[in-house]
Structures are given as C-alpha cells and as structure tokens.
Amino acid sequence: MTDYLKILRLDYLDYSQRRIADSARCSRHTIRKVLEAASKANIHWPLDEDITNTELERMLFPDKYKSVCLYVEPDYPYIHRELAKPGVTLTLLWEEYCCKCYESGRTPYMSTQFGDKYRKWARVTKTTMRIQHKPGDAIQVDWAGDTIPVYDSVTGKRSSAYLFVSVLPCSCFVYAEACDDMKTENWLNRHVHAFNYCGGAARLLIPDNCKTATTSNT
Structure with a gap:
C-alpha cells in the first residue's frame, strides 16, 4: 500500500516531489495525485497518531471503495452540513443513511461506527464540529x-x-x-x-x- 502518511509528512517538511517519491518508493504521478486529493479534502499534516494508512486512503479516495466495500461509506461533508441545521442530530442522519443503504440493497454501518467514523473524519479534515445547545438549558x-x-x-x-x-x-x-x-x-x-x-x-x-x-x- 502507498504510504500516504509518509507522503503528507514529507510534503509538510518541504521535500520536493522527487525526494518524496524516492523516499516513499512510488512514482511522482502518485505523489501529485495524493497531494491533490489531500488538498481537496482539506487533509494536512500533522495528523492524529491513531490515523492509519488504510483510513487515510478511504478519506482521500472514497470512490475507490464504493464498488468493493461491503459497507456503504457515509457522505461526511453532507453529514457535517446537515448537523449545522437546527434539530438535526447524528442519530437522525444515521437513520436516513440506513434507509438509503437498504433501498440500494447494501449494508450500512451500525450507529456507533457511523458516529465514530464521522468524528474521526472531522478531526482529520480539521472540520469544526457544531455543539448542540437547548434554549435556556x-x-x-x-x-x-x-x-x-x-x-x-x-x-x-x-x-x-x-x-x-x-x-x-x-x-x-x-x-x-x-x-x-x-x-x-x-x-x-x-x-x-x-x-x-x-x-x-x-x-x-x-x-x-x-x-x-x-x-x-x-
């Protein structure tokens, strides 16, 4: 597997793409592709220590897994936008996600996994999470x-x-x-x-x- 963590770390240290390719043992085309995907997804070094290359690959190239993954990967940007709306919770979004999965005959993640995966995505992409407050509470x-x-x-x-x-x-x-x-x-x-x-x-x-x-x- 491509060492995405190493690529992002070396890019953060201002290594040239040629040096990164030599160190990560992959082509400069791959380096450009990874860095473009990271920029588009707003993923930058440093990352949390518990982030793996497999998780990072799924975030950088979600389309790659749509046809082979048993579970349907949630639409994280959509979830984040919806959470900014009054009255919208992760539970409601998970139920909506499950309905869409069942309609297409595919398997959804369980509620706990759904929430954990969204929160990890939000940490990696440095996305600000909205805190829900009840009026007068x-x-x-x-x-x-x-x-x-x-x-x-x-x-x-x-x-x-x-x-x-x-x-x-x-x-x-x-x-x-x-x-x-x-x-x-x-x-x-x-x-x-x-x-x-x-x-x-x-x-x-x-x-x-x-x-x-x-x-x-x-």
Missing part, C-alpha cells in the same frame, strides 16, 4: 481573562476592574459586569444580576474554569 460563566481600565470621571485616576461574563450558549445572549475584585461575594452577586437580566435561571450553571470558580474567589 445552560448558562456559561467566568471572569474574563484580562482586567479592563476604569477611570474616575472627576479625578481621572485609573484603576483596574475584573469583568464577569455570562452567556446563554444557544442564543449567545451575553451579560457582563465590571467588579473591583474576584472575591466570592462579587462572584455570587454577579450570578444573581445575570439571572435577573436574563429573566430566569438555567438548569445548568457551567463555569469555564472550575478552579477559578471554586478556589480563587475567596
């Missing part, structure tokens, strides 16, 4: 990383303020408030202010940094 909270400057309107004296931020991830509704410190009293009161601003409390309260939320606010 959770609120994310944290202190912003940097302080902000605050100026006294009378004296012009500059001081630093800590910024508390909360976000409803489904709607991206934001509440922010500046505080003079990050002590527990301010931390708790700003939660109350955020809930009042949003008109209610979410089922889940998710601090971005649990250590900051529990140990550094004393």
Whole structure:
C-alpha cells in the first residue's frame, strides 16, 4: 500500500516531489495525485497518531471503495452540513443513511461506527464540529481573562476592574459586569444580576474554569 502518511509528512517538511517519491518508493504521478486529493479534502499534516494508512486512503479516495466495500461509506461533508441545521442530530442522519443503504440493497454501518467514523473524519479534515445547545438549558460563566481600565470621571485616576461574563450558549445572549475584585461575594452577586437580566435561571450553571470558580474567589 502507498504510504500516504509518509507522503503528507514529507510534503509538510518541504521535500520536493522527487525526494518524496524516492523516499516513499512510488512514482511522482502518485505523489501529485495524493497531494491533490489531500488538498481537496482539506487533509494536512500533522495528523492524529491513531490515523492509519488504510483510513487515510478511504478519506482521500472514497470512490475507490464504493464498488468493493461491503459497507456503504457515509457522505461526511453532507453529514457535517446537515448537523449545522437546527434539530438535526447524528442519530437522525444515521437513520436516513440506513434507509438509503437498504433501498440500494447494501449494508450500512451500525450507529456507533457511523458516529465514530464521522468524528474521526472531522478531526482529520480539521472540520469544526457544531455543539448542540437547548434554549435556556445552560448558562456559561467566568471572569474574563484580562482586567479592563476604569477611570474616575472627576479625578481621572485609573484603576483596574475584573469583568464577569455570562452567556446563554444557544442564543449567545451575553451579560457582563465590571467588579473591583474576584472575591466570592462579587462572584455570587454577579450570578444573581445575570439571572435577573436574563429573566430566569438555567438548569445548568457551567463555569469555564472550575478552579477559578471554586478556589480563587475567596
């Protein structure tokens, strides 16, 4: 089998196609074909350590396996596009995929394999995966990383303020408030202010940094 991993690694190291062909023991035509397919599929070195040449070949040349593979390879770009739509889940897409397989008399992957293969494809192609959020189910909270400057309107004296931020991830509704410190009293009161601003409390309260939320606010 062609060493696709080696080809991508040497190309990343700026080897010429002639040197890659000599090292990987294949023709320059093969090198060009592999690199063109990798560019088209947005696959670039470095890759995860658990990716094999067989898996990489299936991603680079999916048409090669359509007639010989027992199972139907999922349409990963289609799955990713559909997941961006409200209410669409991997389970629904797997059921749709199964129906199409059965209609053509071919065998689908099981649900777990279907999900695992999509997630691996997304990692290899560096595709951003969409996280599903239910409206009002959770609120994310944290202190912003940097302080902000605050100026006294009378004296012009500059001081630093800590910024508390909360976000409803489904709607991206934001509440922010500046505080003079990050002590527990301010931390708790700003939660109350955020809930009042949003008109209610979410089922889940998710601090971005649990250590900051529990140990550094004393």
